[in-house]
Amino acid sequence: MMTTLMTTPLEHYPDLAAALGVSDLYFKREDLHPYGSHKGRSIPIMIDKYIVEGDARFALSSSGNAALAGAMYIQKINKEIAQQNSTKSLLDLDIFVGNHVDDHKYEKLLAYADDHIRILKKERPLQALTQAMNDGVRSLRQSTDDNALIGYNSLAEELSESFSKKRQADVLGAMFVGTSSGTTAQALAQYFLKSASKESSGGSVKNIPQIHIIQTSSCHPIADGLNSYDGPDEPSDADAITDITAYRKNDLIPLIQKTGGSGWFATNEAIETARILVKKHTNLDISTNSALSVVGVMQAVYSGHKIEGAVVCLICGE
Numbered sequence: 001m002m003t004t005l006m007t008t009p010l011e012h013y014p015d016l017a018a019a020l021g022v023s024d025l026y027f028k029r030e031d032l033h034p035y036g037s038h039k040g041r042s043i044p045i046m047i048d049k050y051i052v053e054g055d056a057r058f059a060l061s062s063s064g065n066a067a068l069a070g071a072m073y074i075q076k077i078n079k080e081i082a083q084q085n086s087t088k089s090l091l092d093l094d095i096f097v098g099n100h101v102d103d104h105k106y107e108k109l110l111a112y113a114d115d116h117i118r119i120l121k122k123e124r125p126l127q128a129l130t131q132a133m134n135d136g137v138r139s140l141r142q143s144t145d146d147n148a149l150i151g152y153n154s155l156a157e158e159l160s161e162s163f164s165k166k167r168q169a170d171v172l173g174a175m176f177v178g179t180s181s182g183t184t185a186q187a188l189a190q191y192f193l194k195s196a197s198k199e200s201s202g203g204s205v206k207n208i209p210q211i212h213i214i215q216t217s218s219c220h221p222i223a224d225g226l227n228s229y230d231g232p233d234e235p236s237d238a239d240a241i242t243d244i245t246a247y248r249k250n251d252l253i254p255l256i257q258k259t260g261g262s263g264w265f266a267t268n269e270a271i272e273t274a275r276i277l278v279k280k281h282t283n284l285d286i287s288t289n290s291a292l293s294v295v296g297v298m299q300a301v302y303s304g305h306k307i308e309g310a311v312v313c314l315i316c317g318e
Contacts, residue, residue: 037317173309
């Protein structure tokens with residue numbers, strides 16, 4: 001099985017840029033990815049890699065975008081195996097979700113449930129994943145697996161290619177990414193820094209896009225290492241930001257600093273304000289999790305953070 005890379009639109013919103021106070025602004029519409037979000041760039045590549053290594057049983061603890069991407073891709077592979085009348089065994093995927101999973105997300109996952117894709121409610125989903133790993137099941141958890149970084153190179157490559165085709169003055173100045181584990185942000189920062197290093201060694205100087213991460217009022221262990229939070233301690237409406245362990249923090253923070261980016265915090269009030277602004281100036285109804293990137297732009301502008309070039313917000317999905 002070989003993953004087919006799929007591009008997503010880069011949409012230009014000058015009216016929203018003016019409202020936010022930046023020179024130029026784009027949305028990278030990862031919510032339109034065939035696997036539901038930017039996670040669809042990474043999870044399938046991880047699965048393909050481990051299939052080659054002989055794995056056929058997978059598990060992850062997620063009720064969000066990663067779980068949906070995994071369920072969709074495993075279903076796709078199993079259908080192809082069945083259609084080919086192959087003697088090859090079908091793949092198994094266990095998705096462990098919390099007892100208080102959002103009803104809408106749970107229903108979306110249940111649509112993919114069958115004998116080989118199981119959606120299992122657990123009091124402690126991570127503990128269930130650990131037990132599955134002890135039983136020989138391959139974990140697809142991105143926060144602790146550097147193979148997860150590989151798939152996001154395609155996102156960085158698309159952005160680089162898109163801006164290289166534009167007028168010379170229109171460069172990518174900054175990327176704003178709502179962040180839980182930091183996997184996507186780490187991959188982007190590593191790609192752009194490595195690309196800049198290669199070009200500078202050849203005698204030219206390359207613009208390095210700033211990478212900015214945004215976390216929430218209830219979960220901000222990585223952003224704490226880049227900025228200080230003095231807002232309310234409240235359960236966040238952006239429920240995809242849940243990684244309190246932040247395994248990638250020590251690697252990610254210096255990478256962000258090298259790009260000139262920073263970390264920002266989204267309160268529920270700021271998330272709602274961002275969604276209203278986006279609706280007014282683009283007519284898009286973005287999710288609370290997607291709104292984090294817009295909140296980051298708002299706070300960067302308010303704090304006087306200097307950005308030279310266009311701003312891209314990652315619209316991540318639900």
